[in-house]
Amino acid sequence: MIQICNLTRTQKQRWVRCLSCPILSTNSNKSLVSKSYLLQIIKHQIPRTPIKKMSTASFTSNFFGTGCFWKDESRISTVKKQNEGKVFVKCVVNTKTQKTEKAVRIGVLGASGYTGSEIVRLLACHPHFGITLMSTDRKAGQSIGSVFPHLVTQDLPDMVAIKDANFSDVDAVFCCLPHGTTQEIIKALPRSLKIVDLSADFRLRDISEYEEWYGQAHRAPDLQKEVVYGLTEVLREEIKSARLVANPGCYPTSIQLPLVPLIKANLIEYRNIIIDAKSGVSGAGRGAKEANLYTEIAEGIYSYGITRHRHVPEIEQGLSDAANSKITVSFTPHLMPMIRGMQ
Numbered sequence: 001m002i003q004i005c006n007l008t009r010t011q012k013q014r015w016v017r018c019l020s021c022p023i024l025s026t027n028s029n030k031s032l033v034s035k036s037y038l039l040q041i042i043k044h045q046i047p048r049t050p051i052k053k054m055s056t057a058s059f060t061s062n063f064f065g066t067g068c069f070w071k072d073e074s075r076i077s078t079v080k081k082q083n084e085g086k087v088f089v090k091c092v093v094n095t096k097t098q099k100t101e102k103a104v105r106i107g108v109l110g111a112s113g114y115t116g117s118e119i120v121r122l123l124a125c126h127p128h129f130g131i132t133l134m135s136t137d138r139k140a141g142q143s144i145g146s147v148f149p150h151l152v153t154q155d156l157p158d159m160v161a162i163k164d165a166n167f168s169d170v171d172a173v174f175c176c177l178p179h180g181t182t183q184e185i186i187k188a189l190p191r192s193l194k195i196v197d198l199s200a201d202f203r204l205r206d207i208s209e210y211e212e213w214y215g216q217a218h219r220a221p222d223l224q225k226e227v228v229y230g231l232t233e234v235l236r237e238e239i240k241s242a243r244l245v246a247n248p249g250c251y252p253t254s255i256q257l258p259l260v261p262l263i264k265a266n267l268i269e270y271r272n273i274i275i276d277a278k279s280g281v282s283g284a285g286r287g288a289k290e291a292n293l294y295t296e297i298a299e300g301i302y303s304y305g306i307t308r309h310r311h312v313p314e315i316e317q318g319l320s321d322a323a324n325s326k327i328t329v330s331f332t333p334h335l336m337p338m339i340r341g342m343q
């Protein structure tokens with residue numbers, strides 16, 4: 001058990017997320033996490049600056065900023081309890097969280113990006129999933145820990161280029177690649193694989209709509225026919241048996257989850273639905289873009305894509321399915337000066 005004090009709620013949430021291990025339970029100031037990760041955290045700090053002497057600011061920057069945890073676990077026997085000072089960490093090792101066999105072998109394509117690294121974080125310590133393959137475009141040969149320090153303690157294979165990927169020990173793939181590149185890549189994957197595609201490339205049933213909103217020809221129209229739209233709350237049974245799942249976009253998810261039940265229950269008027277949405281900057285991916293520089297996005301809320309955002313047809317597709325009639329919406333997305341909205 002890790003107990004963190006004198007940090008704000010947001011700092012605690014971020015710290016818990018940085019742990020990249022199974023969170024067994026969490027409340028306002030306690031989180032159960034796996035033994036091995038806990039050892040890295042303690043070992044990294046104890047020999048240098050005792051946690052009890054650290055200010056909240058240095059604790060925060062050490063854990064949030066560098067994310068630099070060691071692999072050697074040999075010093076655990078020296079660790080007792082630190083419970084004085086402004087910030088303290090109380091440790092009770094929970095051995096029940098140790099992993100056993102991994103039933104499903106996972107490949108993560110685009111592991112060096114934001115969505116890919118989140119998938120890795122969620123699955124690396126999962127009791128049933130083991131990551132056997134990770135791909136990257138520019139960082140082939142590097143470890144995931146070298147591009148995402150908070151994942152350094154995970155025992156994972158180095159990343160490879162997709163052209164060098166070996167899918168023989170992979171059962172399922174999470175495809176976390178930019179839209180526009182994904183159709184060709186998924187088309188070339190072995191048919192035996194189950195695939196969850198996080199990009200927008202297979203979300204729109206109507207291929208002409210894809211071409212209109214994404215500005216390029218659909219490169220796998222045959223595959224499109226077998227796709228299941230991955231909004232679990234709406235299509236749970238279909239998703240269970242699907243081979244290729246198109247994961248919904250961030251805005252369409254946040255919009256459909258509240259509106260679909262209201263529409264199905266006939267509780268709202270379908271005409272004149274106005275959606276004002278806010279998102280964090282990580283939604284734009286990890287690649288450098290001028291529009292996402294700190295100087296561009298800080299200290300303000302910016303609307304963008306007004307009337308022409310590519311999520312409009314996806315939102316309308318989902319809401320129209322729920323209503324059994326054509327629904328159109330007025331959708332205005334905004335960029336907030338924060339990393340992410342969803343925790």
Ligand SMILES: NC(=O)C1=CN([C@@H]2O[C@H](COP(=O)(O)OP(=O)(O)OC[C@H]3O[C@@H](n4cnc5c(N)ncnc54)[C@H](OP(=O)(O)O)[C@@H]3O)[C@@H](O)[C@H]2O)C=CC1
Nearest residue numbers: 110112113114115137138139176177178179199283285286
């Ligand atoms: N960010 C978000 O909140 C969400 C994003 N999405 C969607 O998920 C997909 C991935 O987004 P995100 O993780 O943010 O993107 P990032 O830009 O953060 O990551 C893209 C990943 O794809 C790799 N890559 C880039 N180009 C190619 C290529 N031509 N061939 C093979 N690999 C390539 C990159 O490798 P390298 O690091 O070497 O460049 C990186 O691993 C996108 O389609 C996005 O629209 C979906 C839901 C949420």
Ligand SMILES: CC(=O)N[C@@H](CCC(=O)OP(=O)(O)O)C(=O)O
Nearest residue numbers: 200248249250279280281283284
């Ligand atoms: C800030 C920002 O640029 N956000 C992205 C949406 C992010 C997202 O998750 O949507 P996809 O899954 O379709 O990528 C955008 O507006 O295009």
